[in-house]
Amino acid sequence: MAKQAKPKKEKSIEETLWDSANKLRGTVESSEYKHVVLGLIFLKFASDKFSARRKELIAEEKEKYLEMKEFYNMSNIFFLPEESRWSFIIENSKQSDIALRIDTALHTIEKNNPALKGALPDNYFSRLNMDVSKLAALLDTINNIDTIKDKQTDIVGRVYEYFLSKFALAEGKGKGEFYTPKSIVNLIAEMIEPYKGVIYDPACGSGGMFVQSIKFIENHHGNKKEISIYGQEYTATTYKLAKMNLAIRGIAANLGDVAADTFGRDQHPDLKADYIMANPPFNQKDWRAADELKDDPRWRGYDVPPTSNANYAWILNMVSKLSENGVAGFILANGALSGGGEEYKIRRKLIENDLVExxxxxxxxxFYTTNISVTLWILNKNKKARTVQFPDETRNYRDRQNEILFMDLREVGIPFEKKFIQFSEKNIKDVTQAYHNWQANLSQYKDVPEFCYSASFEVVVAKDFSLVPSKYITFVNRDENIDFDDQMKALQVEFSELLQAEAQSKNDLLTVFNELGYGIKL
Structure with missing residues (x-):
């Protein structure tokens, strides 16, 4: 009997869109076409919301208000002039000037809605000179999506999340910094529990930390109106991604007036945050000139972070912005756990000040941009005994002053996209449960070999203020040199950067001699 063929799995909306978007590759770089695709999805979503509100006004016999933006804004809906509406774009999708029409539509929406200032792609479509037939095919695919049909499912948010992940994967090493893998963001949110107050991200990328904070509140029956969001992003195109990503989810946020460097132009100098979630650039070099920012108030009480690496500058920036009971969860390269010089002095002071939890x-x-292992830090300005009323439960915290919990998750996780690792929901639940049991000093918490260890201040002092987990956690089944591979990979990256810097210096020197008329032959 002939073997019956398996029915083909129907592609999801996200996969269909990705296939259609991929047809733009070749003429448009992935770093560019993410703005093209996400800009179009935003336009469709805004139009669907606008059309639904328009029908409501007609049903309420308020036709005279149909072209008044106040009657849309009052329902948190963006007003769209006729040339910005999706129906107008589709009617003209086969025209040779469709790229210009899309640019005009996006520009007009931004102009008519101050909340979108600086958010939408600016003149992307005309500038990229895309194939009209491929662009029309993408428009047809997006046209088939009813973005507001299912009230229970955040279709556009889901598409955005999928695309940001896929674009980060496509751009790979050295790029894709705008995206922190979702399971890491979930872990941070479940550990620090941002349920009420001010949330801040000093390097917010495409806004994933904020999105997950809101999801945490929803999952725990909290009130989104009790959260205020502040952030900053250096790269202009990524700043736009963040503003779009938040706008389509109806999340209000203050990301500063423009894209700007957090160190050189801090747009929230007086901010005090209850929660900080961040994934700043790893091992950022030359983040300030030698004589700049030496007296910056963010380092007050600590040594000035070295110019050679911004890791501790990011840490102190966050420490300076924590409220009296604030907690921060952020990602850093492993080198920050044991560096010498000014980094040692700052790390020691952080531990002596009982901030490291x-x-x-x-x-x-x-990560899609590097294969090295990295570290999640939790800083807490209130490790004392206290009771906190969460939206769905009351939690009693015991006194954990002068103690640090070390956890090793290098053997945790499940395969993802063949060569990557992500945390499953169970992984996240197991880790956060152990952490919260430790915080509450419950009998359920116990030091577990190869997983976790609670270190007293005296033990950390005996280890000379090192924060390397393998110096504290007991290892039974693993090689005692467990850090070897991580260290070698980190050294490989650093050595490669040193060689590149040496080659650049050589070229600069040769250029100077040649300009002086003293050519040197190698």
Whole structure:
């Protein structure tokens, strides 16, 4: 009997869109076409919401208000002039000037809605000179999506999340910094529990930390109106991604007036945040000139962070912005756990000030931009005994002053996209449960070999203020040199950068001699 063919799995909306968007490749770089695709999805979503509100006004016999933006804004809906509506774009999708029409539509929406200032792609479509037939095919695919049909499912948010992930994967090493893998963001949110107050991200990328904070509140029956969001992003195109990503979800946020460097132009100098979630650039070099920012108030009480690496500048920026009971969860390269010089002095002071609550080492291959293992830091300005009323429960915290929880997750996680690792929901639940049991000093918490260890201040002092988890956690089944691979990979990256810097210096020197008329032959 002939073997019956398996029915083909129907593609999801996200997969269909991705296939259609991929047809733009070749003429448009992935770093560019993410703005093209996400801009179009935003336009469709805004139009669907606008059309639904328009029908409501007609049903309420308020036709005279149909072209008044106040009657849309009052329902948190963007007003769209006729040339910005999706129906107008589709009617003209086969025209040779469709790219210009899309640029005009996006520009007009932004102009008519101050909340979108600086958010939408600016003149992308005309500038990229895309194939009209491929662009028309993408428009047809997006046209088939009813973005507001299912009230229970955040279709556009889901598409955005999928696309940001896929674009980060496509751009790979050295790029894709705008995206922190979702399971890492979930872990941070479940550990620091941002349920009420001010949330801040000093390097907010495409806004994933904020999105997950809101999801945490929804999952725990909290009130989104009790959260205020502040952020900053250096790259202009990524700043736009963040503003679009938040706008389509109806999340109000203050990301500063423009894209700007957090160190050189801090747009929230007086901010005090209850929660900080961040994934700043790893091992950022030359982040300030030698004589700049030496007296910056963010370092007050600590040594000035070295110019050679911004890791501790990011830490102190966040410490300076924590409220009296604030907690921060952020990702850094492993080198920050044990560096010398000014980094040692700052780390020692952080520990002496009892700010470090937990150090969690993550698996390799979680990030799309680097394969090295990295660390999640939890800083807490209130490790004392206290009671906190969460939306769905009351939690009693015991006194954990002068203690640090170390966790090793390098053997945790499940495969993802063949060569990557991500945390499953169970992984996240197990880790956060152990952490919260430790915080509450419950009998359920116990030091577990190869997983976790609660270190007293005296033990940390005896280890000379190192925060490397493997110096504290007991290892039974693993090689005692467990850090070898991580260290070698980190050294490989640093050595490669040193060689590149040496080659650049050589070229600069040769250029100077040639300009002086003293050519040198190698």
């Amino acid at each position: 937990a150090i969690v080492i993550l698996p390799q291959n979680m």
